Amino acid sequence: MAAGGPDPLFGLRNSFYLGAYQAAINNSDIPSLSTDDAVERDSIVYRSYIALGSYQLVINEIDSSAATPLQAVKLLALYLSNPNNKEMTISSLQEWLGDPAIGNNPILRLVAGIIFMHEQDYNEALKHTNAGGTMDLHALNVQIFLKMHRSDYAEKQLRIMQQIDEDHTLTQLANAWLNLAVGGSKIQEAYLIFQDFSEKYQMTSLILNGKAVCCMHMGTFDEAESLLLEALNKDAKDPETLANLVVCSLHLGKPSSRYLRYNFNLFIYFSVVINLFSGSLHN
Incomplete structure (x- = not known):
């Protein structure tokens, strides 16, 4: 991409960031990409599949000859696909991070941050993400610091x-x-950001959950429930939506058992911070 020229991956990135994962996959056939842009395009597509839970597709399609960013994404899919893979994937990750030839790759560092955040080893995550270098890494740093209750660093x-x-x-x-x-008066500002997204872009579960969490903070649980039911129509198994519906139902005095019918560890999703990267972070 020429300096100052249009970014051919802008739309693809935006779809991914806002949780429109299927749209990112469907609109990924972008002509005349440079080699680096093609690798980044593929990494976004495979991260979108991970966000949709299609771990095995990613594992099957990325072979040992693929570029380092894609190998890193495959490692994330392996980590998320099976708890029995965790020790092996973390060992491989540490080995790659220690390799001078590839250890500073931004996608590899991003995957390291995501995996160690899943492990709740925030200091280890920051060892690999804190230097930044990409907007994805800076955004992940914000998430990590918020998980650590360090809003000042965030x-x-x-x-x-x-x-x-x-x-x-x-x-x-x-x-x-x-x-x-x-919190406090800042909740209204957060709501306006999600509202702006909903007016500019395709409505996604991520945007709907963002608005709904703001509404719950502001005490407008009826509006929150409406937004969450709309999100549920988009993905009936989204754990974040289900968890937020449980909280919303409890405040409205409505039965919540219908939202617990799936075998999810919903309690880990009660955080008010919306997770972006691991499928967010399934992505």
């Missing part, structure tokens, strides 16, 4: 993102996550 990361590109989708999302964590 705010510093957000300021870096705003200096790079204030209008970037990830900057706006990070701003909304921080506002939700801070």
